[in-house]
Structure formats: structure tokens, C-alpha cells
Amino acid sequence: MDATLVGGMTGVLGALVGGSATIAAAWITQRTSSRRELVRMELQKRETLYGEFINECSRLAIDALAHGLDKPETMLSAYALLNRIRLSSSDAVLAQAENVVRRIAEQYFSPNISLEEIGAVTRSLRRIRSSRSVRRAAPNLNRSAPQGSVSSRISAVFAASSCASFQ
Numbered sequence: 001m002d003a004t005l006v007g008g009m010t011g012v013l014g015a016l017v018g019g020s021a022t023i024a025a026a027w028i029t030q031r032t033s034s035r036r037e038l039v040r041m042e043l044q045k046r047e048t049l050y051g052e053f054i055n056e057c058s059r060l061a062i063d064a065l066a067h068g069l070d071k072p073e074t075m076l077s078a079y080a081l082l083n084r085i086r087l088s089s090s091d092a093v094l095a096q097a098e099n100v101v102r103r104i105a106e107q108y109f110s111p112n113i114s115l116e117e118i119g120a121v122t123r124s125l126r127r128i129r130s131s132r133s134v135r136r137a138a139p140n141l142n143r144s145a146p147q148g149s150v151s152s153r154i155s156a157v158f159a160a161s162s163c164a165s166f167q
Helices: 003-066 072-088 091-108 115-125 131-144 150-161
Strands: none
Touching: 003 072, 003 091, 003 115, 072 091
16 A cells, blocks of 8 residues: 555544544533433423412411312412422422422311411411421420310421421
């Protein structure tokens, strides 16, 4: 073989390998970036969904303390959000969300609580500062009050509606 031919082929093969490596690196970088963006978007979507669920359940939990379930469509938005959670969340998150909605529905069928009683329990709960404290304190509040008492029912509703176990 002629030396000029070998030199030319070496140059062409070198350019081919170098170009292929550049293309492969760009493809891998783009793929990783796209995957990272999809994960970020999914997390943002779940965060928004959980925020809507917490807002709606908090509103319904307070409403359930003072009112009965006069219109079943009152719970419609909570069930709609629960079904959206069912589509995108883990089994553990879904179980907690179902538990929250169930406890709110149970509270609607329990005797109503006066505003003074709600205020008294709210003042006693102000000492609890974080959702982890609520989760740790709620079982103690339930055990310290007689079963079926106003305080135990309000504590159960507040603990359930805090949705502190969403991760």
C-alpha cells in the first residue's frame, strides 16, 4: 500500500471515529436531559395535585365538623382528586389519601360540633408546630380523650386532613 493512501485512510477513519463519539455524546446528553426534565415535570405535577388534595380535604374536614352531608356532591371534588392520585401515585400515598377521604366522610355522618368546641380544640392544637408533630401527637390526643368525644373526633379529623404522610 502506498503511504499516502494509508495516511489518508487514517485521517478519514480518525474523523469518522471522532465524529461518531461526538454524536454519541450529544445523544446521551440529550437523552439524560430529557429524562431529567420528565422526572421534574412529574414531581411538579404530583406536588400540585397533592396541594389541591390537601386544600380540598382541609376545607371539607372543617366543614364536616359543623355540618352534615346534605348534598353528596359536596364530596365530589375530594373523590375526583383521589382518583387523580390513584392514577399517578404509589400504593402507600393512595392508601393514605383514601383514609383521609374516608375519615372526612365518617365525620359528615357524626354529630356536629359547635364553633366554641372547634375553637377550644384549635387553641389546644396551636402548640403543635410541624406536620410530624401532628402525626406523633394525634394518637396521643385520641387516647387521652374518651372514645366518641368531641376532642377525639376533632383530633382525628385534623390528623387525617394534615396529609402529613404524603412523601
